[in-house]
Amino acid sequence: MTRRLMIATLIVTAFAAWDAAAASAGVLGQLGPDASSSATLVGASGTETAFTEIPVRVRGDLAVQFHGDQATGCATRGLCGFSGTVIWQPPPTGSIEVDTFRDHGRIAYDASLDLTGQDSLFGVPAAGGVTTADVRFAPNGSAGSSSVCTDAAATGTDIEMPVHLRAASLTLAVAEPSLLATHCAGPLQSDIAGTLARRIVDVASLSHGQVGVSLASSSDFAVHGLAGTVTSTVRLSLGRPQTQNLGDGGSSSAPKERTVAVTYPARLDGSVLTRIHGDPSSCAALGSCGANGTFAMRVHSTPGTLLLGAVTRPRRPLRDALTALGLRKDGNPRGVFVLGFFIVRGQFSYSVDVTQGPSTCEDTGPVGPGVVILAPTRTRLSAQFQVSQPAPHLRCPGPTVPQLVLAAPRIDHLTRRGGRIHLRGGHKLNDDGYTGRTTSNLTLTIGRPKVKISTDALRAPNPG
Amino acid sequence: MNGSALARFGIGVMVACCAVPAAALADTPTLNPSGTLTFSWRGDPARGCQAAGVCAVSGSLEVIPQDQSGSAETPPTRDIMIEDDGSVVRVTDPGSTTSQPHICTQLMPVQLQLVVVRRRAGGLQTTVSPFLAPSPGDCAGPPGLSLSEFTLPARRLPGRTEAYDLAGTETFGSGPYAVTINSTIRARRPAGTGNGLSGSSGAGSSGPVTSLKPHKGLVENVSIQYRIATAGGTVTTTFAGRPSPLCVPFDACGTSGTITDALSVVGTRFEFDAQRVVTRRVSRRGVLADLRSGRLPLQDSGVLIADTLSANVDWSAGSACTDRLRQLNALFVNADESQHHSNVVFSVATDQIEDPFRTACPGPGTTDVLGSSSALGQEVLPVRALGRKSLRIVLAAGGRFVAGSYAGSRGGGMTLGLKLVRLRAGTKTEDVFPGLP
Numbered sequence: 001m002t003r004r005l006m007i008a009t010l011i012v013t014a015f016a017a018w019d020a021a022a023a024s025a026g027v028l029g030q031l032g033p034d035a036s037s038s039a040t041l042v043g044a045s046g047t048e049t050a051f052t053e054i055p056v057r058v059r060g061d062l063a064v065q066f067h068g069d070q071a072t073g074c075a076t077r078g079l080c081g082f083s084g085t086v087i088w089q090p091p092p093t094g095s096i097e098v099d100t101f102r103d104h105g106r107i108a109y110d111a112s113l114d115l116t117g118q119d120s121l122f123g124v125p126a127a128g129g130v131t132t133a134d135v136r137f138a139p140n141g142s143a144g145s146s147s148v149c150t151d152a153a154a155t156g157t158d159i160e161m162p163v164h165l166r167a168a169s170l171t172l173a174v175a176e177p178s179l180l181a182t183h184c185a186g187p188l189q190s191d192i193a194g195t196l197a198r199r200i201v202d203v204a205s206l207s208h209g210q211v212g213v214s215l216a217s218s219s220d221f222a223v224h225g226l227a228g229t230v231t232s233t234v235r236l237s238l239g240r241p242q243t244q245n246l247g248d249g250g251s252s253s254a255p256k257e258r259t260v261a262v263t264y265p266a267r268l269d270g271s272v273l274t275r276i277h278g279d280p281s282s283c284a285a286l287g288s289c290g291a292n293g294t295f296a297m298r299v300h301s302t303p304g305t306l307l308l309g310a311v312t313r314p315r316r317p318l319r320d321a322l323t324a325l326g327l328r329k330d331g332n333p334r335g336v337f338v339l340g341f342f343i344v345r346g347q348f349s350y351s352v353d354v355t356q357g358p359s360t361c362e363d364t365g366p367v368g369p370g371v372v373i374l375a376p377t378r379t380r381l382s383a384q385f386q387v388s389q390p391a392p393h394l395r396c397p398g399p400t401v402p403q404l405v406l407a408a409p410r411i412d413h414l415t416r417r418g419g420r421i422h423l424r425g426g427h428k429l430n431d432d433g434y435t436g437r438t439t440s441n442l443t444l445t446i447g448r449p450k451v452k453i454s455t456d457a458l459r460a461p462n463p464g
Numbered sequence: 465m466n467g468s469a470l471a472r473f474g475i476g477v478m479v480a481c482c483a484v485p486a487a488a489l490a491d492t493p494t495l496n497p498s499g500t501l502t503f504s505w506r507g508d509p510a511r512g513c514q515a516a517g518v519c520a521v522s523g524s525l526e527v528i529p530q531d532q533s534g535s536a537e538t539p540p541t542r543d544i545m546i547e548d549d550g551s552v553v554r555v556t557d558p559g560s561t562t563s564q565p566h567i568c569t570q571l572m573p574v575q576l577q578l579v580v581v582r583r584r585a586g587g588l589q590t591t592v593s594p595f596l597a598p599s600p601g602d603c604a605g606p607p608g609l610s611l612s613e614f615t616l617p618a619r620r621l622p623g624r625t626e627a628y629d630l631a632g633t634e635t636f637g638s639g640p641y642a643v644t645i646n647s648t649i650r651a652r653r654p655a656g657t658g659n660g661l662s663g664s665s666g667a668g669s670s671g672p673v674t675s676l677k678p679h680k681g682l683v684e685n686v687s688i689q690y691r692i693a694t695a696g697g698t699v700t701t702t703f704a705g706r707p708s709p710l711c712v713p714f715d716a717c718g719t720s721g722t723i724t725d726a727l728s729v730v731g732t733r734f735e736f737d738a739q740r741v742v743t744r745r746v747s748r749r750g751v752l753a754d755l756r757s758g759r760l761p762l763q764d765s766g767v768l769i770a771d772t773l774s775a776n777v778d779w780s781a782g783s784a785c786t787d788r789l790r791q792l793n794a795l796f797v798n799a800d801e802s803q804h805h806s807n808v809v810f811s812v813a814t815d816q817i818e819d820p821f822r823t824a825c826p827g828p829g830t831t832d833v834l835g836s837s838s839a840l841g842q843e844v845l846p847v848r849a850l851g852r853k854s855l856r857i858v859l860a861a862g863g864r865f866v867a868g869s870y871a872g873s874r875g876g877g878m879t880l881g882l883k884l885v886r887l888r889a890g891t892k893t894e895d896v897f898p899g900l901p
Contacts, residue, residue, distance in 0.1 A: 059866075063709050085709040089868065092835055127549075130571050132713035146563065152552045152571035152713070282502075282526050285554040285567070400550075430500070430528055432552065 049107075049246055050100040054209045055093065055239035056113065060216065062088040062172060062179060062196075066187055066228030074225035078361035079185065079395060082226070084135030084149075086186055088156060088172075088179040090234060091115050091129055096161070098168075098206055109203050111161040111168045113236075128157035128177070135184040135397075137287055139359045147287035147356075149184035149397055151432070153177075161201075168206055171198040172215055172234065183286050183433055185361065185397040187226045195219035195230040209241040224363075226395060258314045260321040261452045264418055266306035268344050268372060270442035272297045272385070274392070274401050276354070279435045286433030288397060293354030295392050295401065297367060299442065301346040306446055308340035308374060318453065324376075327451070340374035340381075342444065348387070354396045361396035372423070372444065374408060381408040383423050385442065399431035406440055418446045491536030492653070495544045495628070497529040497578075499648035503598050503611050508642035516640040516824055517785040521604045523555030525611070527574045533654050542580035542628075544590075544651040549573045555603035557715050557826070559781020566781065568603035568715040568826060570868075578649070580618045580628055588618035590630050599819075602714050602868055604826040606638035607789060608818055614645050627652040639787065639824040681896035684746045685739035686755050686889040688850055692734060692767075694881035698726045699812075699840050699861040701821065703828050703872030705780070714826065714869035718780030721827050725820060725840065727812070727878050728790075729769040729797070734882060736799065736808075736850055738762045741896055751889040756848035758805030766798040768815070775823040785825035794818040795840070797859075797880070807846055811839040812859045812878060832867035833874060841877050855882040 064087075068080035094115040101108055116127045131153050138146040156175040161168040172179060173193035180189050197217040205211055215234040221227060274295040278288035310321040316336075323331030324338050348367035353360055370387035383406045392401045406425040426439035506522035507513030513521075527548045535545070553572045560566040575596040583589050594612035599605075614634050621627040630649040635642065701723040705716030738760045746754065754760040770792050777785045793815060800809050814820050819830045820840070834840070841859030849855060860877040 061710055065709055085712045087710060087713050132569055132571070134567070134569065134712050148565045148567065150552075150554055150567045150569040152569050153550060154571060154573075281500075285524070285552075430498070432526060432528065432550070 049102055050243055051246060052098040052100070052207050052241050052243040054096040054098070054206065054241040056095055057237040057239070058090040058092060058094055058115070059235050059237070060090070060233035062230070062232045062234060064180065064187065064192060064228060064230050066226045069222050069225060069227035072222050072225050072227060077225040077363055077395065078359055079225040079363075081137050081139045081359060082135060082185045082361075083138075084133060084184065084186060086131060086133045086135075086180050086182070086184075088131045089129050090156060094236075096206060096238065098203065109163040109166070109168070111163055111203065111206065113159040113161060113170065114157075115159070116157055128154050129179070131155040131179055131182055133180075133182040133184040133186060135186055135287070137185065137356075137359075137397075139357065147289070149182075149287035150285055151182040151184050153182050155179050155181055163203060166203045167200045168203055169198060169200055170213060170215070172196045172232065173198070183288075183393075183397060183399060183431070185393075185395060187221070187223075187228070188365070188395060191223045191226065191395075192221050192230045195221050196232060206238070207241055207243070209238045212237050224395060258312050258316070258318070258321065259309055259454050260312075260318070260325060261307055261309040261454075262325055262327070262449045263452070264306045264308075264449050265303055265447035266342050267303050267445045268299055268301040268342065268370075268442060269445070270299055270423070270440070272299075272438065272440040272442065274429065274436055274438040276399055276429065276434050276436035278356075279430075279433055283433050286397070288356075288433040291354055291356045291397070291434070293352065293393075293396070293398060295398065296351050297387070297392075298349045299344065299346075299370070300348075301344045304343060304345065306340065306342040306372075306374075306444070309338070311337045338376050342372040342374075344370040344372060344385075344387075350392070350394065352392075352394045352396050352398065354393065354398055363394040363396050365394050382406075383408040383421075383444075385423065385440070399429060399434035399436065401429065401438060406442070418448050420445050491538045492540040493655075494532050494535040494537050495542065495626070495651040495653050496532045497544050497546055497649050497651045499529070499631070499650050500646075501527040501529070501546060501576075501649055502646045503527070503643065504646070505600075505605050505638070505641040505643045507640055508637060511637050511640050511642065513640040516787055517558070517779075517783050518604055518640050518824060520558035520560070520783075521555060521641075523553060523568075523600055523603060523605050525551055525553045525572060525574070525598050525600070527551045527576075527598065529649070540653075544578040544580070544628075544630075544649075546574065546576040546578055546649070548575075551598075553599075553601050553603050553605070555600060555605060555715075555826075557604065557781070558779050558783050566715045569713055570601040570603055572599055572601045574598045576612065578616070578630065578651075580630075588620065588628070590616040590618045592616075599822070602716075602826060602829055602832065602870070604785065604824065606641045606643055607787070607822045607824050608638075608791070610636075610638035611643065611645075616645075616647050616649070621650070621652075625652055625655065639789070641824065678895035678897045680893055682742050682745060682891055683739050683894045683896065684742045684751055684754065684760060684891050686737070686751050686760065686887075688736040688887050689885040690734045690736075690855065690882035691885050692729045692732045692880055693854075693883040695727045695729045695878065697858075697878040698724050698876050699874060699878060700724050700876045701828070701833055701872060701874040703870045706866070706869055706871050711869045715780070716826070716869035719777060719826065721775060721777030721785075721825065723821055723823070723827060724774045725795075726772045726774075727769055727795070727797075727880075728772060729767070729880070732767050732769060733885065734765065734767055734797070734799070736762060736765055742891065745891040748889045751891070752851060755850065755889075758847060761805055762799075762801040762808065762847065762850075764798070764800045766796045768793055769795050769797055769812075771795050771820065773820060773823055775825040775827060777825040777827055787823035787825050789823060791818060791820060794820040801847065802844070805847065807844050808850065809842065809844050810857050810859060810880075811842045813838045813840065828865070828867060828870040828872065832870060833865050833872070835865070835867075840874075851884070851887055853884045856880070857882065 067083035068074035074080040099110040133151045135149045155177045156179045159175045173196045178189040197215045213236040218231045276293045278291035283289035310324045312321045319331030322328040324333035324336035350367045351364045353362045373384045374381045406423040421444040423442040429436035504524040507518040513519040529546045551574045553570045555568040557566040577593040578590045598611040616630045617632040619629045628651050634645045704720040705711035711717035774788045821829050841861040843857050857880040864873045
């Protein structure tokens with residue numbers, strides 16, 4: 001059995017156990033094959049009937065010019081001295097992927113623009129477009145001593161195209177990673193979302209390909225202490241589509257597997273603190289010399305479900321999977337795939353302050369949903385915490401904070417009792433222009449577990 | 465974030481995280497690097513920066529290796545993978561002041577394999593094998609692969625865990641620049657076993673091996689050899705910075721320039737071969753007829769050629785950068801048969817390792833100028849022309865481009881004069897392996 005299939009199995013099981021509200025909102029149905037390259041994911045709640053890939057040529061650029069804006073409160077955020085240019089240049093090619101599937105008897109679609117290009121020559125990034133920022137900071141207006149931040153990053157790999165009543169919506173405002181994310185100060189993608197073109201395309205037109213879609217626009221923005229202009233000349237030319245009809249989405253001769261899932265009611269609370277400093281050896285180009293700052297994320301999640309699962313071949317003794325999960329001690333856990341996760345939703349607040357000389361940039365913002373992933377090492381669980389926050393420094397300058405890897409207790413302590421797991425730990429930060437340290441003080445509170453054993457929870461494609 | 469995005473996010477995380485779990489396979493973790501590798505350069509008067517117009521140029525590329533702790537290998541090696549998808553080139557151009565900086569900025573992913581080897585004289589050192597070589601990109605800086613032509617000292621660190629210290633500084637010259645490479649890299653092999661998801665595997669099995677037994681058979685074949693007797697012409701690329709603000713990233717506002725590429729291939733031999741298994745002998749005349757009619761498929765052919773690259777770029781500050789260099793391995797002349805076997809497509813193409821547009825001056829690179837193609841110029845000849853005493857191949861170049869901070873066009877062409885050296889055609893008995901057409 002492939003590892004990817006195991007992951008898919010666990011994810012499907014997890015989502016099935018996760019949240020009825022999310023399921024009814026169509027989350028399961030919208031899972032596309034690209035999520036894990038497995039069409040079987042969709043099959044959990046709907047049967048995928050066709051997969052269409054349309055090659056796309058991409059031309060044009062997105063240019064954002066901005067400056068601190070008194071009228072929208074740059075003084076309170078410490079953004080008045082910043083001005084600059086951010087350019088996003090898409091890769092020359094990409095593809096639109098459309099999944100057609102049947103969900104509760106109705107045809108539904110999932111579409112996205114994938115800008116993960118082919119490997120390019122001579123070191124040009126293979127994935128997504130490139131964002132380049134050139135941002136000047138003059139604390140006391142143009143007369144003061146200024147610093148310059150110049151940076152570039154790979155961005156804009158994936159653009160979701162939500163489909164409603166056969167109408168797919170396409171806008172650069174939902175690109176991930178954010179088209180404006182660099183180490184420099186500047187507006188967030190959400191700040192300019194309203195100025196970017198949104199095009200509605202009929203799914204049938206998409207599926208026939210060979211049309212042009214213009215995302216060109218030009219507009220001013222002024223929000224959260226920054227103002228400026230946004231100019232997009234981005235245009236897509238859709239080529240000839242290729243459609244793969246998938247029938248009922250599965251084969252009766254496909255291998256089966258056994259999944260043992262332990263679910264817990266769970267909640268995550270606490271904080272993650274990152275202290276950053278300009279790195280004297282590399283700060284000049286990023287204008288971060290002398291910078292000191294703190295990024296603080298506070299989490300009070302809504303109650304959800306933590307899933308811990310094990311996947312084995314069905315002929316293996318059940319005790320092997322149970323041992324791998326810490327529920328028994330007499331089995332052989334070797335080779336049993338174990339993984340767990342908890343999708344964290346609820347109240348997240350994020351606050352940033354970065355001080356450089358007499359100036360302090362302060363910003364706050366919401367944080368998207370996060371995930372705690374549990375994976376076993378030889379003797380204990382390791383927890384990884386990720387949040388969907390592409391620019392943790394928000395509108396201020398700052399480093400990219402990597403995902404937290406935290407230590408968690410031995411697996412049997414978790415599976416038998418529930419209780420509280422303290423996710424404490426931290427790691428050093430070594431980023432372009434910055435150094436620092438991230439420490440976490442998170443607590444995962446879990447209730448009494450429920451165990452579910454199922455065989456062939458997921459009809460799997462032939463792993464070969 | 466909508467539900468779908470949330471789900472994708474979660475699954476993306478899941479797939480990414482699975483570099484962590486399951487100590488199922490007994491592979492050895494690879495050496496995991498930390499620290500920084502910094503490449504910096506500046507115009508050097510002792511190396512002629514004055515004549516090249518780059519004395520005021522200084523640049524750097526900082527490489528911070530990504531964590532490799534999820535990777536494993538079998539058997540264990542002393543190779544250290546240095547990967548940084550986010551490394552950025554920053555070059556300060558002439559005319560830059562504190563109040564009016566001129567900085568060229570470009571994302572330049574780097575992937576290097578550092579190999580710790582034992583020196584003959586004793587001790588350890590590190591050699592470099594580039595996959596994505598460090599480069600100044602479209603900014604001004606050392607041309608070619610010179611930024612990956614270095615070695616670093618290596619020292620085994622004490623302790624039970626295998627670990628190396630690659631800290632050191634190396635200075636060398638490249639074109640009109642003095643280059644300094646500063647390493648604070650350390651590499652440590654994590655305890656335990658890897659997960660077997662990535663890294664090299666020297667013990668892998670590729671399934672049962674079927675021995676191919678040849679048998680004697682009749683092979684219709686033709687071999688035509690030409691000598692490149694004359695070569696002339698140039699491909700010229702002219703470019704200028706795009707309108708503001710699109711010129712800002714590469715500091716190309718007000719910049720313009722010309723890149724000229726000239727072949728120097730005289731004396732090189734070009735060979736065309738074709739063969740197929742037949743059931744009865746074919747005469748020489750019949751073999752040539754089969755070739756010209758497309759029944760005898762031509763094998764792809766090519767020769768590596770030298771070229772001379774010249775660049776002349778006017779900086780926005782008023783000064784000019786000039787460079788001229790001879791490249792030995794940056795270009796091929798290829799000859800590929802068309803799909804229906806009726807034509808031969810000649811092209812002068814890049815070797816996809818060295819960039820034939822890169823000099824010490826700033827300007828667009830191959831990806832900017834050619835896009836996803838690798839051909840500078842192209843000519844189509846009918847297959848029936850092969851065998852003539854002389855061939856004249858005009859590799860015409862043309863087209864416009866808009867990429868990065870530059871826009872421009874290329875034109876001109878290269879002309880090759882080929883003289884027939886020998887033509888062999890006939891049928892012979894040879895060892896034939898199963899599956900040969």
